[in-house]
Amino acid sequence: MTDIVKELEKKDPQEQEFHQAVAHLLSWVRPVLDNRPGLARQAIVERLIEPDRILIFRVPWMDDSGQVQVNRGFRVEMNGVLGPYKGGLRFHPSASLGTFKLLAFEQVFKNALTTLPIGGGRGGSDFEPKGKSDDEVMRFCQSFMAELARHIGPDIDVPGGGMGVGVREIGYLFGAYRKQTGKHAAVLTGRGLGWGGSAVRLQSTGYGIGYFAAEVLATEGRSLEGMTCLVSGSGNVAQHTAEKILELGGKVLAMSDSTGHIFDEEGIDAAKLAFIKRLKNLKRGRIHEYVDKYSEATFMEVNRGLDHNPLWDHPADCAFPCAAENEINAKDAANLIRNGVQLVCEGADMPCTPEAVDIFLDSDVRYAPCTAANGGGVAVSALEMAQNRMLLNWTAEEVDGRLRAVMKNIHRQCVETADEFGQAGNYLVGANIAGFTRVVNAMQDQGLI
Numbered sequence: 001m002t003d004i005v006k007e008l009e010k011k012d013p014q015e016q017e018f019h020q021a022v023a024h025l026l027s028w029v030r031p032v033l034d035n036r037p038g039l040a041r042q043a044i045v046e047r048l049i050e051p052d053r054i055l056i057f058r059v060p061w062m063d064d065s066g067q068v069q070v071n072r073g074f075r076v077e078m079n080g081v082l083g084p085y086k087g088g089l090r091f092h093p094s095a096s097l098g099t100f101k102l103l104a105f106e107q108v109f110k111n112a113l114t115t116l117p118i119g120g121g122r123g124g125s126d127f128e129p130k131g132k133s134d135d136e137v138m139r140f141c142q143s144f145m146a147e148l149a150r151h152i153g154p155d156i157d158v159p160g161g162g163m164g165v166g167v168r169e170i171g172y173l174f175g176a177y178r179k180q181t182g183k184h185a186a187v188l189t190g191r192g193l194g195w196g197g198s199a200v201r202l203q204s205t206g207y208g209i210g211y212f213a214a215e216v217l218a219t220e221g222r223s224l225e226g227m228t229c230l231v232s233g234s235g236n237v238a239q240h241t242a243e244k245i246l247e248l249g250g251k252v253l254a255m256s257d258s259t260g261h262i263f264d265e266e267g268i269d270a271a272k273l274a275f276i277k278r279l280k281n282l283k284r285g286r287i288h289e290y291v292d293k294y295s296e297a298t299f300m301e302v303n304r305g306l307d308h309n310p311l312w313d314h315p316a317d318c319a320f321p322c323a324a325e326n327e328i329n330a331k332d333a334a335n336l337i338r339n340g341v342q343l344v345c346e347g348a349d350m351p352c353t354p355e356a357v358d359i360f361l362d363s364d365v366r367y368a369p370c371t372a373a374n375g376g377g378v379a380v381s382a383l384e385m386a387q388n389r390m391l392l393n394w395t396a397e398e399v400d401g402r403l404r405a406v407m408k409n410i411h412r413q414c415v416e417t418a419d420e421f422g423q424a425g426n427y428l429v430g431a432n433i434a435g436f437t438r439v440v441n442a443m444q445d446q447g448l449i
Contacts, residue, residue: 004045015098017325021105022049024354028432031421032440042448044440048108051101052085053077057147059125061140064133073144075123077157078104081442084155085121086111086378086385088162088190091169095126103349107378109435110371113410116382121157123148129164130284141172149177154186154389160381161190166236167202171195186388189381198384199396200403206240206347207400208376208407209320213345214248215411216366216427225249228316230341232256232309233323234280234287237347237374241320242273254311256323257287261311264290264297308332315339322347330355337363346370361428372410372431379406 005023012018026033026045033039055075062068074097077085087107090100100122108120125144129137152159161170170190178184184196191197200207214224227250231242234255242252252268254261255276264272272294279285288299300310308331312319319341321328325348328336333356336344344360345368346352352360352367360367380403387394394402414430417437423429 004049008049012098015101018098018101018105020354021102021350025105025109025432025436028429029436032433032437039440042444044443047443048079048439049105051076051078051104052080053151054097054101055123055148055151056097059127059140059144059147061136061143063136071125071127071140073123073125073147074100075121075148075151075157075159076100076104077121077151078119079108079439080119080121080157081439081446082112082119083117084119084153085157086118086160086381087120087122088124088160088377089165089169089173090122090124090162091127091129091164092124093126093128095124100124106349106371108439109432110375111378112435112438113372113413113431114375114379114382114406115409115413115438116379116406118158118378118382121159122162123159124162124165127164129169134168137169138172141169142176145173145176146180148173149180152177152187154385158187158189158381158385160188160378163235166190167192167197186385189384191384196384196388198380198387198399199394200399201380201384202236203240203243204380204399204403205237205374205377206242206322207244208379208403209237209241209322209345209347209373210244210248211376211404211407212368212373212411213245213318213320213343215408216343216345216368219415219425220366223249224318227251227318228253229318229320230254230311230314230316231320231322231347232261232311232327232351233321233348234276235322237377238320238322239273239277239280241322241347242268243270245318245320246270246273250318253316254314255287255290256311258302259286259288260299260301261309262287262290262297262299263311263314264294266296308335312336313339316341318343318345320345320347321351323351324348325350326353328352328356330359332356333359337365341365344368345373347374349374357428361426366425367427369428369431371435372414372427375410376403376407379403 059071103122312332413434417434418430
């Protein structure tokens with residue numbers, strides 16, 4: 001397996017994030033590879049780490065001043081053995097091919113854990129929607145879809161929303177797709193409720209994280225009732241993770257954005273969370289404005305010179321990193337353990353560095369990896385696809401019930417698989433092996449393609 005990673009590094013030396021993800025997975029699924037020598041002869045791993053297809057394209061668009069701008073678009077269709085490629089779009093200046101290969105690779109196994117018939121893919125652009133007018137975002141989305149439309153479809157690839165891609169962007173993208181193809185197809189998820197969207201889709205990732213955390217605690221006869229919780233981020237995932245924590249009886253103490261974090265010892269209750277939603281979603285404000293309204297809270301500005309994130313310095317029972325990749329490093333992990341955290345449940349994609357993960361696994365902390373914990377978003381996206389195909393619109397209660405059932409099933413797979421491989425309580429082992437095995441079995445069943 002070391003040789004495979006070295007060859008990957010030699011072929012694509014600039015894609016360190018992707019190399020990290022591949023090495024990480026292989027280290028945890030080694031028992032499967034050792035027990036099934038036939039996988040090596042079939043080059044299963046080599047086939048898994050090579051995307052089915054990579055699309056890179058130019059996206060020219062005109063800003064409000066009449067100046068033409070040029071961005072780069074990406075779509076990585078990683079593995080479609082279980083169904084149409086499914087995974088979100090990300091619009092952010094940091095976007096690169098290595099990032100999207102990493103995200104698509106992780107998406108394959110996350111989607112497999114849902115047991116729904118969907119493959120894995122991710123994509124987007126280095127376009128920055130922040131600070132752009134609605135007209136500029138619309139012109140960009142129309143240009144982006146002018147190329148992407150020829151590569152997607154309900155039985156091929158069904159992108160959804162993600163970082164920088166909300167209902168506004170999905171609306172512009174879908175309008176462009178419909179105009180270009182003449183089809184009102186189930187080809188983009190995360191749509192508005194009035195034109196094919198699903199109830200609970202907006203909330204699904206955050207709600208699923210809350211449900212998964214509750215399942216983890218329930219294995220030890222505990223619940224979120226009365227638990228103090230730190231939540232990083234204040235976007236969609238963080239907002240609805242906090243909302244579900246409150247609904248399940250927990251107490252949210254902290255939230256953040258790129259400028260810093262707030263800490264409210266009295267707790268961010270439903271009314272305060274509603275203020276944060278208005279601040280971030282409507283006013284597009286910054287989290288420090290929270291303390292202007294709630295003076296009992298404190299705000300700490302980001303200090304780039306620190307070797308850790310002060311948000312994770314506060315004593316709490318549970319931590320929910322919902323902001324960005326690698327936001328919890330080894331020092332943060334040690335601080336969380338020292339301050340009494342009992343559960344770390346990942347909301348963002350790979351928010352803990354490998355060093356931090358090792359520290360959690362060597363401690364008594366329950367560590368719930370993103371591969372399992374944040375699968376609720378893609379699960380409800382798949383449910384949205386099903387509703388569109390059947391021309392149905394399920395109630396919020398029905399979708400939420402299905403979401404909770406999916407998260408319970410993901411948790412069950414993780415527990416049973418970890419037990420089977422002698423790693424009881426290790427959700428990372430359980431999630432990686434369960435997802436990997438489902439994908440590998442399907443690849444074997446379908447032959448050398």
